[in-house]
Amino acid sequence: MITPALSARAALDLDKIDYGGDKPQQEGRREIASRLAYDRSRDDTLIGMHIVNVILIVVTATLYRFWAVTRVRRLVWSKTRFDGEPFEYTGNGLEIFLGFLKVFAVVLLPIGVLAAVVDASIGIPTTMEELATQELYAGAQVVVILSLLEMGRFLSWRYRLSRTRWRGIRGRIDASVWRYAGVALLTVAAWLFTGTLLKPVADAMRAKFVLSRMSLGTQKVQYFGGDVILFGRWFMVAFLSGVVVAIIATAAIPSEDVMESVMAADDINAGEAIVGRLVIALVIAYVLIMWLYFWYRAGFWRYVAEHTRLGGLSFRFHASGTQMFGLWLGNMLILVFSVGLLAPLTWRRRIEFLARHLEVLGALDPAMIRQAAEDDGALGGEGLVGDFDIA
Amino acid sequence: MTAPWAAKDWSVTSTSPETTGSAVLYDGASAARHRVIVTIRADRLSLAPSDERAAGPDCPLSWPWSGVHTLDPRSDGHVFSTDRAPDARLIVADAAIATAIQAWATGDSPAGHGPGFWTRHRRAVIAIGATAMAFLLITLLIKPITEGVAALLPEDAGAAVADQAIQTLAEEHRICTGDDGLIALRSLTNRLAGAAGLAPPVLTVLDLGMANAGALPGRRIVVMRGLIDDAESAAEISAVLAHELAHVVHRDPLAGWIRGDVINLLTSAIFGASAVGDAGQAVTALLLDASYTREQEARADATAIDMLRRTGLTADGGARFFQRLAKQEAVPATLRPVVRLLTTHPGSAERADRFAAAATGVESGLTEAEWAAVRAVCG
Known part of the structure; x- marks a missing residue:
């Protein structure tokens, strides 16, 4: 377990750029873990930039969001370092904007037109066949749109990685989005048709697909994870979530007799008290379920980290579910109380959390990491994802 | 190396x-x-x-x-x-x-790295500007285009969707089935439609208290019970029916629906499928639609008066109907320009004057017996 103080000192050491060539890794230094660091020095600039971005986004009817996210990423990337070297973000707003327009024209427009045509040609179904066609189409539409959103997430990862450099070398994910479509479909099906029970399988498949195709220049990421993992843990989360809901519902929902007497008496105060109690119960249930969920999440990332290698590097993730939950809760509170204006603090908390809890072991041989050809496939931008999903 | x-x-x-x-x-x-x-x-x-x-x-x-x-x-x-x-x-x-x-x-x-606002944001400004221009152009062209498309489509286009909408309303509010009243209303509707060269429309009376009537794509006319209850004479019903049929003549309902779809697509192209987008979409759609419909209403009134003249029916019913409406919606004089900007229909007083000034015919459109049957159409 790495203490924050230790990792902060390690980051400080590494911040001192020496202008010598690469030194061979010293034996003792391998055990100093967190080599990821976040430089807080220009955080006021970042917050100012974010506030200007929010204003410009409002003024331009949200069109500026593509450029806003680009400016922010350029700064955040440059503040984040690995082994003392900052990342560089080379994307530009126009390409994300054009990618968004392309997805709109090629995907959303046809789906919308098809939906209108099917609706207009059937109208009120008069036969079972027409009813079945309509229902089938509506169902297919939900699956297709959710899959498209999932594919958008993949496009976004691929795009961001292809626009990220470290020591001048580009990252990449070497797979077309259409090959990811199968994973996307399974992910959606796992949610829709198995009551989320297959979620760990979908998560594992997604991690495997993406990580095993990821690389830094010519240096490929190796991923050794399996397909069926963490079932027990996820099952426990689902089961305990059910228990939480049952207990809180029993405690907060008044009996029918009480409801009837309140309704009969037309007692507004009593009615409000019931609603108030229900809202509080809902919030408590949500927070408790998220806490359970992060227990699964932490286990998942621990598993993924332990099964990933990059050249001579291996990884360990030490955060517990409760720590991840704390990060999430803190960020939620920051966003709520600052009306989103302090979002940069939540990005910083996320990166610093990762820096604190991700232990990186071993050494990279920089001379062996060569630049790979430009990833033309990633030129299409981020698809439907044009939001503030920064880090 | x-x-x-x-x-x-x-x-x-x-x-x-x-x-x-x-x-x-x-x-x-x-x-x-x-x-x-x-x-x-x-x-x-x-x-x-x-x-x-x-x-x-x-x-x-x-x-x-x-x-x-x-x-x-x-x-x-x-x-x-x-x-x-x-x-x-x-x-x-x-x-x-x-x-x-x-x-x-x-x-x-x-792009985006140089000094100076223009160098750093040149492409952003051009892209946002181009999108805004395209949006403006479409806003200006949307009316002639949708009306042209609606005129090219067959008369029955959209009938299925209209029926679906009526059916949805009918789940909440009963469809009135008084035979004599329906026969009287339908013959009046057909007479007016014939004068405008329209095939017989499909008329439905809904058991709804609102004093209103409407035209839907596919020559569908919906009359609400409240309109009949509030009417002081059969002539008011004739005038309102003529007005709705005039919308059918101009294919306004179909054009409106197409416009709605186009506006939806446009706004989702700009805002994306986000929560912010929904709000922006609602506001844009409201502002875009308000001014068009005001023009459409004035045009429909003119056509309605023409229809009444050809069938020898009086336009006085229209005048009385709008006078009553004008009293209900009386607004302090200072606020009137604001209201006119925001409402879809021309001022009711203005419309009442238009109907009053039209010398059309003297008939009300329904006999005493027919009018009684119409008043009892919802039982």
Whole structure:
């Protein structure tokens, strides 16, 4: 377990750029873990930039969001370092904007037109066949749109990685989005048709697909994870979530007799008290379920980290579910109380959390990491994802 | 690996007046860090590895000023690159050297990197401006285009969807089935439609208290019970029916629906499928639609008066109907312009005057017995 103080000192050491060539890794230094660091020095600039971005986004009817996210990423990337070297973000707003327009024209427009045509040609179904066609189409539409959103997430990862450099070398994910479509479909099906029970399988498949195709220049990421993992843990989360809901519902929902007497008496105060109690119960249930969920999440990332290698590097993730939950809760509170204006603090908390809890072991041989050809496939931008999903 | 040009560059020893300093170079070919000596010359920036025993960088080491550009600074130095090796990164920690390089470098920075608002945001401004222009153009053209499309479609287009809408309303509110009343209303409707050259429309009476009537695509007319209850005479019903049929003549309902779809598509193209988008969409749609419909209503009134004239029916019912409406919606005079801007229909008083001034015919459209049956249509 790495203490924050230790990792902060390690980051400080590494911040001192020496202008010598690469030194061979010293034996003792391998055990100093967190080599990821976040430089807080220009955080006021970042917050100012974010506030200007929010204003410009409002003024331009949200069109500026593509450029806003680009400016922010350029700064955040440059503040984040690995082994003392900052990342560089080379994307530009126009390409994300054009990618968004392309997805709109090629995907959303046809789906919308098809939906209108099917609706207009059937109208009120008069036969079972027409009813079945309509229902089938509506169902297919939900699956297709959710899959498209999932594919958008993949496009976004691929795009961001292809626009990220470290020591001048580009990252990449070497797979077309259409090959990811199968994973996307399974992910959606796992949610829709198995009551989320297959979620760990979908998560594992997604991690495997993406990580095993990821690389830094010519240096490929190796991923050794399996397909069926963490079932027990996820099952426990689902089961305990059910228990939480049952207990809180029993405690907060008044009996029918009480409801009837309140309704009969037309007692507004009593009615409000019931609603108030229900809202509080809902919030408590949500927070408790998220806490359970992060227990699964932490286990998942621990598993993924332990099964990933990059050249001579291996990884360990030490955060517990409760720590991840704390990060999430803190960020939620920051966003709520600052009306989103302090979002940069939540990005910083996320990166610093990762820096604190991700232990990186071993050494990279920089001379062996060569630049790979430009990833033309990633030129299409981020698809439907044009939001503030920064880090 | 050492590139041939590197050897040539090493032999160039710096002459005294030229500024030199140390820097770090990532050559863009590998992740290896190279310590270099930079020399600022009149025509170019020269780089030379400072440790001759180490493997040299794998990129051109002579950077003509016309291709050198500045990138975002890092916390440990300024960053430069060159057109000759776009992947290469030169990191200069010494502020004096960095400033000198910046002064000499004349290469175009990649979009979004240069100094000045215009250089950094040129593409953003152009893209947002182009989108806004396209939006404006479509806003101006949307009316003639949708009306043209609606006129080209068959008369029955949209009937299925209209029936679906009526069916949805009917789940909440009963469809009135008084036979005699329906026969009377339908014959009046057909008579008016015939005068405008329309095929017989499909008329439905809904058991709804609202004093209103409406036209839907596919020649569907819906009359609400409240309209019949409030009417002081059969002539009012004739005038309102004529007005709704006039909408059918101009294909306004179909054009409106098409416009709604186009507006939905447009706004989702701009805002994306986000929560913010929904709000923006609602506001845009409201503002776009309000002014069109006001024109449409005035046009429908004119056509309705024409229909009444051809069938020899009186327009007085329309005048009385709108006078009553005008009383209900009386607004202080100062607020009237604002209300006129926001409402879809022309002012009711204005419309009452229009109907009152029209000399059309004298008949009310229904006999006493028919009018009684119509009043009982919902039982």
